Amino acid sequence: MTDLTQNRSAIQHNSWIELRADRLLKNLQTLQERSGQTDVLAVIKANAYGHGLEEIASILAGKVTYFGVATLREALELKEHHPKTPVFLFGHLFSHELPAALLGGITLSVSSLEKAREISNLSESLGRKTSIHVKIDTGMGRMGIPLRVAALSIEEMAGLKGIMLDGIYTHFPTAEKDDAFREKQVRKFGILLQMLEEKNIVFRFRHATNSAATLTLKTPLFNMIRPGLTLYGIYPDPGLKNAAYFEPVLSLKSRIVLVKKVRAGESVGYGREFISQQDTTIAVIPFGYSHGYPYAAWKNASVLFRGKRYLLAGKVSMDYIAVNLGNTEAQAGDTVTLIGEDQNERITAEDIAGWAGTIPYEIVTRLSSHLPRIVT
Template sequence: MTSELAEAVVDLAAVTGNVELIGGATSAAVMAVVKADGFGHGAVPAAMAALAGGATWLGVTSAAEALALREAGITAPVLSWLHGPYTDYAALAAAGIDVSVNTADQLHTLVQALGRAPSTTENDKKVPFLAHVHLKIDTGMSRGGAGTDGWPELVSWARKYEREGALAVRGVWSHLATADTSPIGVAAQAAAFAEAVAWARDAGLRPDLLHLANSAAVFTAPRTHYDLVRAGIAVYGVEPVPGRTFGLRPALTLRSHVTLVKRVPAGTGVGYGHDHVTARPTTLALIPLGFADGVPRAAGGRAEVLLGGVRRPLAGRVAMDQCVVDAGDLDVHPGDPVTVLGPGTHGEPTAADWAAWAGTNPHEILTGIGPRVPRRYARSKERA
């Protein structure tokens, strides 16, 4: 292990293999979502591994995330979808980043920003930046996207600006709310999406890309695939549908080591508040990872780690920088390796296990692994 205290080892071969598996489940193109620093795996390495697996698009949340991909030399198409009134649309257009638009007002802001932007020069001829936009319709998520009352106005203005050469409508899209739990909900959203697309086409728009499916829908709802599927958590190897497996391989392993060992008698209180009191003589092992590093405080009292080849429970509350493992009668020494989470192939807990213990989802577990935990990139053969 290269870090003094801990490291997160990211298996890039797993990312590539997961994208290949996703691509094999659909005839549509694949967008790999690398927002939130690639779900905690590292946006740039994850993006490159996903592209190697056949992804042709990348998805991010913000302008900063999108521009960071370009600064790293990644030239693949990128869609950025969450923007405020102060977004630098000119910078996005100049970098060839596609932009999602929710409302007519947002569309006006984008066009005005490009109108004030400098032009590029090609063969001594001034060429204005042209925005490629994806219009988002809210089909039932009640989050981003135009509502049914705002959709006609958004479509009308988009068509007007497109005719004037200010932008090109490349896509129409929406996001599914219940693809992992409710086929009925998916069917209702798919119907609403089809109506929105028909409205856009009646207005004269001819988007190249229609996209609705997320990770769960890739495997469960083929009618939602259209031209492009957006895979997020599945790219990183977390099965997106509870109770079902599709062959995905988790890509991240969080490892640390024991820093201190002590033998204590029965009746010893452990950690803040002494929530945990030892029932018998036992060995306690201190691990230098806490909730600032992504070990959720809410998992205290239920969570386990892999120590000495077996799972052992955490004892007491998870602190900001450290936690305590009840090692029982194991022969434990400072420096012994501890696997906090991983693929599960050696008996270690997975991100899904931690999510269950903490009452959350694997997304929060993976993205919560803090920046002071260094990422090391490897491929499967290096992790034997």
């Protein structure tokens, strides 16, 4: 069994993800050109938004300034496999996690003076100096030093011997909107930077622009972009589709495991929500909500088969979905596309999000880490 599982190329997968490296790199180039920035903190947290941490990092290694993740596990994994690309950890670490992060050379986010002191003291005891980016809460109301105490806190941080103040950043709660609130955040952040500069405290990196803000905000205040979803060719908001063109990196495919004939009046799936109005062909797909397909999408969802769309027949199960093929012939082993292109048809993560009443972030980040990911 060990030899068989190691030789994965010999196994025909039931369901799998395909990743287009060329599209990922083109999306990166588009973001750099659109923003006018060459420094990029590529956000590959949450298993690279479900695309696969190792696969995406292997494509981007050496082409971005930082990898950005939210957990220590992902940070250490990246440092092990891609030591030449700096790793920035967004998350707020507990005390017992700090030694591994410091010894791993991770660049840390700091949201309080107390945490900066703790990191500095531990760094000194280890004979190290740790790079940090200070997070400022300008209106997100989550992580970050409150703006009203930020200047005094950073002044004290500047005197700590175990840390290096390499970066400063903030976060927009309404990044997709060019509104007065975002403008106020930018203005206040700029005032803080000016106050610190007057005290000879400057930062190499200043960042705030996530995917949406990268497309809608241009200011010399920030010198590094921080894209996530658009790297993968997915739009965080429908209103941004005219701002720049991105191609989806991910395709999700599966194979028909069973084809059966259902007569008029017979039902398919839990709750008997699908009752066939006529004799029809049902294809059973070994992909359900345990793999990441949203249960809530079942009433509207479709898949692609031989260049055409076919609706689901009944509810999404834990391990299966059923598809109503009508009069179309199929056989076990045939490929269906759940996300991606088939001839002239396309289903996107945004489409499935719409069917499920959720956001595209949730669609891709919920894709099971056990699914094989194949880079093409």
